[in-house]
Amino acid sequence: MSETATSSGKTPVDFWFDPLCPWAWMxxxxxxxxxxxxxxxxxxxxxxxxxxNEDKLDELPAEYRELLTTxxxxxxxxxxxxxQKHGEDxxxxxxxxxxxxxxxxxxxxxxxxxxxxxxxxGLPAELIEYAGQDDFEFEAELRASHKEGIxxxxxxxxxxxxALPGPDGEQIAFFGxxxxxxxxxxxxxxxWDGTVAVASVPGFYEIKRTRTKGPDFSNL
Numbered sequence: 696m697s698e699t700a701t702s703s704g705k706t707p708v709d710f711w712f713d714p715l716c717p718w719a720w721m722x723x724x725x726x727x728x729x730x731x732x733x734x735x736x737x738x739x740x741x742x743x744x745x746x747x748n749e750d751k752l753d754e755l756p757a758e759y760r761e762l763l764t765t766x767x768x769x770x771x772x773x774x775x776x777x778x779q780k781h782g783e784d785x786x787x788x789x790x791x792x793x794x795x796x797x798x799x800x801x802x803x804x805x806x807x808x809x810x811x812x813x814x815x816x817g818l819p820a821e822l823i824e825y826a827g828q829d830d831f832e833f834e835a836e837l838r839a840s841h842k843e844g845i846x847x848x849x850x851x852x853x854x855x856x857x858a859l860p861g862p863d864g865e866q867i868a869f870f871g872x873x874x875x876x877x878x879x880x881x882x883x884x885x886x887w888d889g890t891v892a893v894a895s896v897p898g899f900y901e902i903k904r905t906r907t908k909g910p911d912f913s914n915l
Contacts, residue, residue, distance in 0.1 A: 711844030714770040724877040769826035776825040
């Protein structure tokens, strides 16, 4: 994914997400706002917090470990199956439908929410069967997509991952930004410009500020 322009002539912005993650959801809504204001085209890809943390579950708090082992798989499996069976163009709309139900409407990562999201975007209802498929048919594709995204930024971060071509043709990739609520209008555009500018500096490593409140994981 190193091309510098999409078929529409816009700058491609690749976005890796896990439907489970409220931080990724907020960032995705910001990127969609930026898409209205800057000459970019977002392309959506799956990654998995369950895959990212599968080798360190014993190190995690019990509540988060339970979340990753029981609730993290169904939605990302269904999105991956939809992608494999119906093409990459369905990924963005399905993510929007899932996120709206899971995060905005507080339905949580339930089978009912996933089934409802499939119906919202007109995808076949039988895709829900992949949610509980332990021997997942598209496991290799899910893991390959996850690997492509996470290797751009390193194993120490999570979702979302964003990548785009830089001014010299080399790809810029970064985790985040973590932002809530999602900025609108010119504020969203300014945050985009600043994030890309900072990430473009070869020696840049990290920036972080203190926060007092973030998304609530309890409804998942």
